[in-house]
Amino acid sequence: MRILVTGGAGFIGSHVAEIYLRAGHEVWIVDDLSTGKPTNVPSDAHFVQADITDAAVRRLLIDERIEVVNHHAAQMDVRRSVADPLFDARVNILGLLNILEGVRQAQCQRVIFASSGGTVYGEQNAFPATEDHTTRPISPYGVSKLAGERYLYFYQREHGIPSLSLRYANVYGPRQDPHGEAGVVAIFTQRLLAGETITINGDGQQTRDYVFVDDVAQANLAALTADYSGAINIGTGLETTVNTLAEHLQRITGSRDQAYYGAAKPGEQRRSVLSWSRAAGTLNWKPLVSLADGLEKTVASLRTSV
Ligand SMILES: NC(=O)c1ccc[n+]([C@@H]2O[C@H](COP(=O)([O-])OP(=O)(O)OC[C@H]3O[C@@H](n4cnc5c(N)ncnc54)[C@H](O)[C@@H]3O)[C@@H](O)[C@H]2O)c1
Known part of the structure; x- marks a missing residue:
């Protein structure tokens, strides 16, 4: 397939691009390098430095006859979304809409969207949350991800474009940027490797669901052919x-x-934790990497890059 991965110079998108290339697909990457790095771009991919809100991205979809769009480019800093909701909406909502208009014009076959199970549900009242849990995001970032899912539903109904919204838990692994404000695993690891003390906010009893990036990439591979449209944790x-x-x-x-x-x-x-039973049924997916093993791999990779 001819696949565009937006955000493919970033942490998760670069792993997704790699697994697609390994499976024999042809991959284009669009990334403005605002947080991504050129060194993350796999050498076999075609790289275009562009902003997802730019009309050039729509033309690229048509000119390159892209069949599947895998959308990972985003403003993904929750605190920035609170401080500057307009910027968050410009990238996460208008950027997605620009891509979807291109998808419609280019008659792409499918869209895979990186959504956020850690934020779209808001404060959970059931553990783990299934996809039917109420959605009450408590940040503009969570609101923009949920809005993205709603737009995908509209494009599916109105224009017949199937789409899968993968609602990720807290993704961690090699290449996560320790300098950003997301990614507690990368931040802690970098500080510990530098011999610095780590700071835990509050009592440290808050919980998250940590999923290893290789497992996430595998879900994106299965999403290429899954006979399903909608949200999947x-x-x-x-x-x-x-x-x-x-x-x-x-x-x-x-x-x-x-x-x-x-x-x-x-x-x-x-507290945040996601049920993966729908992913098992629709993607034949399950998380394979234990937290202990995933953390070992992450620390090993950061040791060589810090
Ligand atoms: N990391 C997580 O735990 C997590 C959890 C849930 C969802 N997600 C989603 O997964 C996706 C990837 O996240 P990540 O952790 O790899 O972050 P990342 O910052 O490493 O990747 C995002 C990429 O998008 C690019 N980008 C940002 N704005 C852009 C724009 N306007 N035009 C073009 N490119 C742009 C950045 O340069 C970067 O390479 C995001 O959509 C994020 O919301 C991540």
């Missing part, structure tokens, strides 16, 4: 506290320093 169903995550990383890095406890982040979600 991609998580492990396992809740891990920040305290437990920190202990794992201290053990793996050999750090003996105690973590420092800082003030809780205002508005931070307390």
Whole structure:
């Protein structure tokens, strides 16, 4: 297939591009390199540096006869979305709409969208959350991801374009940017490897569902041919506290320093964990990499890059 991966110079998108290339597909990457890096772009992919809100991206879809769009480019900083919701909407909503208009004009066969199971549900009242859980996002970022899913539904109904929204849990693994504000695994690992103390916000009992990036890439591969349209959680169903995550990383890095406890982040979600039973049924997918193994691999890769 001829596939466009937006955001393919970023953390998750570059792994997705790689798994597509390994499966024999032809891959184009559009990325403005705002957080992505040229070194993340696989050498076999065609790379176009462009903003997803630019008309040039629509033309690319037509000119290159793209069949599938895998949309990973996004403003993905939750705190920035709170501080600047207009910027978040420009990239995450108008950027997606620009792509979808191109998809319609180019008559692409399918769209795969990187959504966010960690934010679209908001504060959960059932654990783990299934896709039918109420959606009450508590950040503009979560709102823009949910809006993206709604637009995809509209394009499917109105224009017959099938789409899958993969609602990721907290993705971690090699190439995650430790300098950004997302990615607690990368931030902790980088500090521990530099011999610095890590700071846990609040009591550290808040939970997240950590899914390894190779498993996420595998879900994107299955999504190319799945006979399904709609939202699918991609998580492990396992809740891990920040305290437990920190202990794992201290053990793996050999750090003996105690973590420092800082003030809780205002508005931070307390618990987040996703059921992957729909992914099992629709994508024949399950998480294969345990947290301990995934963290070992992540630390090993950051050791060589820090
Ligand atoms: N990391 C996670 O845990 C997680 C969880 C849920 C959803 N997601 C989603 O997965 C996707 C990838 O996230 P990531 O963690 O790899 O982040 P990332 O920042 O590494 O990747 C995003 C990529 O998009 C590019 N980009 C940003 N704005 C752009 C624009 N206007 N035009 C073109 N390119 C642009 C960036 O340069 C970057 O390469 C995002 O859509 C994000 O919302 C990530």
